Amino acid sequence: MAYIEFNDVVKRFGDNTVLDHIDFGIQQGDLVTLLGPSGCGKSTLLRCLSGLETVTEGQIVLDGRDVTNVPASKRNIGMVFQQYSLFPNMTVEQNVAFGLKMKKVDPVTIEKKVAEAIAMVELTGKEKAYPASLSGGQQQRAALARSIVTEPAVLLLDEPLSAIDAKLRKALQSRIREIHQELGLTTIFVTHDQDEAMVMSDVIQLFHSGRIEQAGSPVEVYTHPASEFAASFIGSYNQLTGAQFSAISGSPVPAGHVVAVRPETIGIDRTRPASTDDGYVVPGTVVNSTPRGNVLRYTVRVGQTNLLVDVLFRSFHMFDPGETVYLTLLKHDCLVIPENARSAA
């Protein structure tokens, strides 16, 4: 039995079905990411769990207790919002202490716990600061301290890093992960950023149009996308129709399926490698190359199809536009997946 259970949850706003029969469980202590594009229903599910939204149908169970109709203030769930939502008239210290005061914790314990929480998010020295005088990252850390200090049953993070610059975001991702490990808090993280989901999660629940498209560990979801949508959303898969793949490889593809190939699994060479039974070697022409940090991404024209190929950015391994190259696609890296189909997790 899972720690959190969503049993056939449906949420409608008027005629618009935002959550379409969501049914899955979350184990205690896991850090689960709800990943998906904007408007897919991931934040709505989070708000249904928090109690800030009611569900239209279905049931939500938390630690064996049906909380479907329990008010948000009685669920003992902590939440960090995208907009921080710190109370502007209170200092960092007062913000963090607010939840403990609501629980009528004695003042000595409040003082001790507040100091611990502030230290945990590395805001020591900012106790007396008002939110307006803090940077975005500091505000988000204060919001995090405010949510964890009450020792909630579940911590919900609703795109908490989306308004923060890339460098700070990476640091905060690590800090959130560390805090999760230190406290062992069951945590649900909502994001539309697949890289962030990969870094943060024990389990990814990939959302699409109000339903769960695929669930699994980051490695599973990345290496074995269950559908065309999953392949397009996770990573930069080359997606080839049956006709395109057959034209390149000479192998048939079952009707209603596409072939997905990750750019980093494709080998690229100047000279034709020896043919192998494990894969396909095809000639192509380099169209362009794009540096992407430590990776160089080539677009290679093969017949009528462009393929993306990622290689480590090394000076001795560079190809010029117009150059003829040979691509090696290993068979086990060519994933045949249903076309525009949904597969329940």
Add this chain to the structure above:
Amino acid sequence: MSSKTKAVKAPVEGKKTPLAAKIFLGVVALYLLVPFLTTLVYSLFIEWTDVLPSGFTLRNYAELFTNSTFWLSIGRTLILCLVSVAITIVLLLLAMYVVVAVNRKLGRFMQFVCMIPYALQGVILSIGIISLYTGTGTILSNRMFMLFGAYTILVLPYIYQGIRNALNAIDANMLIQAAEMLGCGRFRAYVQVVLPNIVSGILVSSLLAESIVFGDFVLANNIAGTNYQNIQVFLQANMARSSGLSSAIVVIIFLVVAAVTAIVLKLQRSSQNR
């Protein structure tokens, strides 16, 4: 070379602009103050038939300050301001709680209701209230209570706008949700988290409302008349007696409103600093 010269000059020109703006604002302020200054001079001299006035006197002020009716009318006006503005603020804060935390769709209805007084002429409002409540035998048939009620309606749109803007500026609904997630009930969150953050907005709108009530003559004269004489009705009653005395009353009204404004602005600043 020329481009270099321009680049150097640009910031200097930029510095000159605020000075020009200050001069412009000063001239406008002076222009707006001319009626007040003229009234002040008129109240301090016996005659003003030539270019310069003659016969400096404080007689008008001495007469006013020793007149208990004057002080009573000032007191009544202040009470009218405070009570009617306070009633409106309390009612609107409760109504806006429902809009912010319970049913946001009611926001449009609230806006419509609160904007109605804009369209009501003072004469129509006062006659309507008198014909509706006179002779009902309830507490509302008392002229003083009618006047409080009328001013409560009159200031509704101004205070509503101020409170609504302040609530929108802090995203009150989100703050209530954040407090809820920390175990706080909605109404308590509204009182403990939202209200302290909109004090500034409430003060500014109440300032505007206060100046409107202070300046009203029509409602006070039609509804209460001499039964509950406010400063404007007192002014009207004394206009025929002496123009110097009337000028002194106007100067004092201006100074009282300025003093109330200064106090409210100070409160607003200290609220913002916190």
